[in-house]
Amino acid sequence: MVDLTRKRDVLVIGGGNAALCAAISARRSGADVLILEGAPKFYRGGNTRHTRNMRCAHDAATDILTGPYTEQEFFEDLLRVTDGHTDEELARHMIRESKDILDWIVKQGVRWQPSLGGTLSLGRTNSFFLGGGRAMLNALYLTAEQLGVEILYDAEVIDLEIDQGMFVSARLKQRDAVISVRASTLVAASGGFEANIEWLKQYWGAAADNFLIRGTPYNRGSILKMLLEKGVQQVGDPTQCHAVAIDARAPKFDGGIITRHDSVVFGIVVNNRALRFYDEGEDIWPKRYAIWGRLVAAQPDQIAYIIFDASSRNSFMPTLFPPLESGSIAGLASQLDLDPVMLEKTVGDFNAAVKPGTFDPTILDDCRTERLTPPKSHWARRIETPPYYAYPVRPGITFTYLGTRVNKQARMMMSNGKPAANMFAAGEIMAGNVLGKGYAAGIGMTIGSVFGRIAGREAAQNARN
C-alpha cells in the first residue's frame, strides 16, 4: 500500500513519458517520489501509449538512425512547422538536451529499433521504440518501480493547494474520501485537454462535437486548468492542437494510430458539398499529414472524403477500415450521401486539369494540375480506373498546445513573471512553449523526455534545499 500521509520530496502528477522520465530522474537524484496517475493501470501513460518514436538530434548515424541530424537542422525543421511560433532559447535548449536522451532513455530500459515499415522517411531523424509506445512505457514503469518510485493508479487529483506560487498539497479522490498528499515539490506532467469536449467547445464551438479523440478519455486537462486558475502563466494558443484526418468510423476515444490515413496524396479530398478545398499534393505526406485535421475541422459538419481509384489501391499502408467501393463515381457519391452530379463534376474538372508527368510518390514529382482551384501541385493523376474508392475522414485530435509557461529548468512561470517556488512542468502540459503551432513527427516525445528529465532533476534539487 502507498502511504499517502508521508510528505514526499517530489510529487509527479501524470503517468506518461514526461511523468516517468521526471520520476526516474528525480529518484536517481535521491528524491522520495510518488506518481499519481489518474487512469487505471491498463490506460496508464496517456498519449504515450499511442506513440512510436522520438525525434532527437545526433551528429552521426547510429545502429538505428541512417544519418546525422544536427541541432541546427532540427531547429530549422521546428521553425518551419511552427511558422516561427516557438521560444527559441527554450527550443534550442531542448534540442541540445535531446542528443543525450538517445542514450539516457536506453539506460532507463527503453529499446530502440530502426524505423518501421512504411515510415522510411523518418529513418534518419526519428528513433523508434521497439514494440511501440506501450512497450516504452512498460520499460519506464519497470525501471521506476525497481528504483523505488511509488505509483498510484486511478488517482484523480481534484484540487491543488497552491499558496502564492508555492505548491503545498494535492487533493486526491480515493473512493469516497478526499486525501491531501503533501510534497516539497510538484512536477505536473498530466497532459493536455484534448479529451475534454466541453473545454474544446469553448474555442471551437459545436464543431468540437464532431472531433474524434485519438488518445484515452483521461486526458481532460484538469491539472492544467487548476494551475492556470491559480496564477501560473499561460502559454500557447488554445485553439492550436495536433490534429490529423482520421477515419470517420473510428471510435470517439482511443482509436490510436491505426485510424489514420496516408492516402490523401494519391487522390482528391472533397467536403460534403462534393467540393475540393485544399491542395492534396502540396508536399511530401509526412510533412503535411498534420495539417489535414484542421482543414477537415473547417469544413461543413467536420467531415471530408478521400477519393481515389483502383490504380492507387495498394499504394499506401493497409487500413483498419476498408474503403467504400463503387464501379462509378455517382455510385460512390450515393454511398457517401454526396450529390452525385456535383461529385462527378468535381472529379471531371480535376481530371481535365491534370497535366501529363512522371508519377513518383517518393519525390515532389511533375504530375500537377493546371488552372484548377485549389490546385494539386504533385502526384496528380486522373481518377478514371474503376472501381472507385473513398475513405470518410474527421478531425482526430492528438494533443493540445495550451499550457503552462516554463523556463529552461522546466520551472513554471507565474503570471506575475516570477518563477514558481517549487512547481515544474513537463510534456504536453508545457508543449506550447516550443510548439506554438504545427507538428513534426516524434517531437511530442522529445518534449516529454527532455523536460521530464530536467523537471525531475530540478525538483529533486529544489526539495533538498
Next chain:
Amino acid sequence: MHGTRTLEEADRLMTVCNSCRYCEGLCAVFPAMEMRRAFSDGDLNYLANLCHACGACYTDCQFSPPHEYDVNVPKAFAVARAESWAAYVWPRAFAGVFARNGVAISVITALSVAAFVFGFAALHDHQVLFGIHTGPGAFYALMPHNAMVVLFSAAFLYAVLALAMGVRAFWRDIGEPVGMVGDAGSLWQAMKDAAALRYLDGGGSGCVNEDERPSDRRKIYHHLTFYGFLLCFAATSLATLYHYLLAREAPYPWWDLPVLLGTLGGIGLIIGPAGLLAEKSKRDPALVDQQRTGMDVAFTLMLFLTSVTGMALLVWRDSAAMGPLLALHLGMVFSLFITMPYGKFVHGIYRYAALVRYARERRQLAHGNQE
C-alpha cells in the same frame, strides 16, 4: 470469409496489426504479416504456427483488452495453431485426439505401461520380473533386444510417417510448392532460428508470462527440454550402434558415452519440463488457450515422466526394482512415440516448417529489393 470463426478472428487481428505495425521488431510474425495486404486461411495458419507465444505483443499492445479492439494475438494464434494441427493430422480419423488431448494421452500412456508390465509378467515368471540382473544384456532378460528394436523402430517410424503427412498437409495449406524442400539456405536458416529459439524472446527482452516483466525463463527451460530430448535420443541411437557395430550390450557403465549423454539429457529433461510446467501454471490466463491446457500439460508431463523413469532405471538397475522400472520406462517411451503426432510435440515440427517458409520469404524479399 474464412473456414472457421477462429480464422475470422485471426484475420481481424492481422488487419488491425497490419495498420499499426508497432510490433514488427518483436518476432517473425509481424514482418511476415507485412508482406501481405490480405490473409487467406493458409496465410493465417502459417502466421499462427510461426508465432512462438512469447507474449510480448500482448503486453506491448495499446489495443489489448480491455481496449475495445480486443487485440490478443498470442491467444488467437494459440487456438488457430491447435485447430490447424487437428486439420492436418494423419490419419484424419485421429483429429479428435487434439480436442481432449490430456485424457487421450493419459489413457494411451497407461495402456502402454500396463502392456509392458503384463507383457513381462506373462512372458516370465516372478523370479525373472523381480530378479536381480546385472552385467551386459541384463535388460534383455526381460525383453529380447531384437524385440525391443522392432517394436520401438516401428513406433518411431510410424510417428515419423504421421508427422511427415501432417507437414505435407500444412505445406499445401500455406500454398508452398513441394519442391521447396530443396532450398538448403532456408532450411539452414530455419534450423539456426529454431535451435536458438530466436523468436522466443520478445525482440530481446525475454518472454512475458505472468505479468509485464519479461524474463528468459521459458526460453531456458525450453532449451533444457529440447536439448535434453536430443541428448537422450543420441544416447539411445549410440547404444544401438554399440550393440550392432561393437557388439557391446547394455547396460553400460556410468562413465560410458550412452549413459553420460543419457544422464545429462535426462537431467535436462527433468528440469526443463518441470520449469515449463511451473511457468505454465503462472501464465496470465489471458494468454492461454484455456481449452487446450490439457494438451500442453500432457506432452510436457510425458517428457518429464519418461526422463524420471529413465533416471530411476539408471539408479536402481542393479536391484529387484529393475524389472518393473524397465516396464514403466519402456511403456512411457512407447507411448511418447506413438502419441507424438497427436499432441503438443507437433508444435516444433510445424514451427520449423513455418520458419523455413519465413526464411525463404525473407530471402526473396531481399532479392527483390536488390533488383
